[in-house]
Amino acid sequence: MIDPNLIDKIPEELAEVKPFLKSNLLPYIAITCQDQGWIRNASDPDLLPPWETKLGGYPYLPKDMDYPKDAETDRFLMFLGQIDCADVPELPGFNLPKQGLLQFYTGYVVPMGEWESTQHYIRYFPEFSKDEGDLITDFSFLEEERSYNHWYDHVYRLSFSLESDVFLDYRSGFSVFHPLDEPEHLPIWEEFYYEWFYEQDEYMALKGNGKLGGYPEVHSYVPETLDKAEGQLLLELDHPDDDGVYFYFFIDPEKLSQADFSQVSSYLVAV
Template sequence: MIYKLDVELSPDLEPYRAKIEATIKPYIEIRLTDNNQPNWWQSKFGGLPYLPKGFTYPKSYDGEYLYLLAQINFVEVPHLEYFPNKGILQFYIAADEELYGLNFDNPTQQDKFRAVYFPDIDLKEDNLVTDFDFLPKLNDEWLMPFEGCCSLDFTINFRPITISDNKFSIFPVDEADANFQDIVDEYYDKFCMNKHKLGGYPNFVQYDPRYNYPQDEEPYILLLQIDSDSSKSINICWGDGGIGNFFIKKSALERLDFSNVWYNWDCG
């Protein structure tokens, strides 16, 4: 399906309108709310997880407890192709001020990060873990990229490819062209400013880690993006104002198989 842009473009960018429109695809825009005490089932950044009794709380290989970064209840989310229409998906990371659980050499190794999916939700609180006193208290706020908790709202939206996506090829990168930086700035301001999202195209502060991924293998697509943000009752900061991304292969997403998620974050 070809989507149409509903924005005015400068004379320099207008010649690329058709190429821009050809890349537009839907995604779920995530907005933070002022609710800092979401219940066990709600979508949230930070806080304590939905955890059925009998389910082993996520730990690293060496027994270190991980902490909830994000919880998405897909009952609350508008339907997006390939994504679940029910269940709760959670992302946990290690309290590590330098890496936040990221393994640069093996970014899909779920040791110090974890993706957990519950296809069916138990709405009886008596069946859930509600006492998390076993979790070590974090005495240093810099151990995690976030502090606090907030619930989330979701809306479906549409955007073209981001400039930092490794597949971007809408206009030539010619830094010798006097208009080049103006075109880049306009494109970024109009199409690359969305912060938190499910699906769509990712943003990066430095570069797309998928750049050297083998071309003959199924590509990884964006699963979840969490940007640095201090607009509500949570403070999120990846290093020096960076962005966190989780990727997945489309075939795995369709199978609801989150065992091979690619985790990455970068900062300036």
């Protein structure tokens, strides 16, 4: 990534690159996780209300609705998190619904260094109740699954902010949607890209813990799979409980504008 703070730090001898980078800044929605504590077992109460925007904990689940399962194994999927769409700032070209609750369930972590398409389930509630009497609040039926599989115990409150980035690595090598027309006419471009840029470790980490919209970060084992992912980036998550594990969800932009989450594709990578 290359954010505006890094552009401002480009040395004078490479200053010709600055206008090009600034003209290619693209917006995205950064996600920040605020730790609320952890749940020891499935019989413990959640640390946040059932309808709140969060990572981990238990989902908003009406009493007349089943908890999602993996279609192949018939096991309960891990509840990754949920987003109250009203909490999310508007982003041009990213037509997330303006209200409703969007939930993400996923399968389990793949072997280190491997990309895989994952079993997942996306559930969207255009409207939702804040009456706990309408909801399932006892999730003790998940106890065996939580202890047997890789489930995260911490609960996080999520917040969102509008940011911008050039997404330099991704757009230089993998993006077919918004490729970067690299300035070959600039004699200092290679010196900037291959020498100075890659020395800026503190600016090359994902801001916050993930994003909505924008483009994926390029991690060690990601490039060979990025060209397989079709559609628009819906969610990228660098899970704060698991260093080096990244979740990605992609959606057709037209489906997103229709609030149709039935054909989302997902990937995860452990590096």
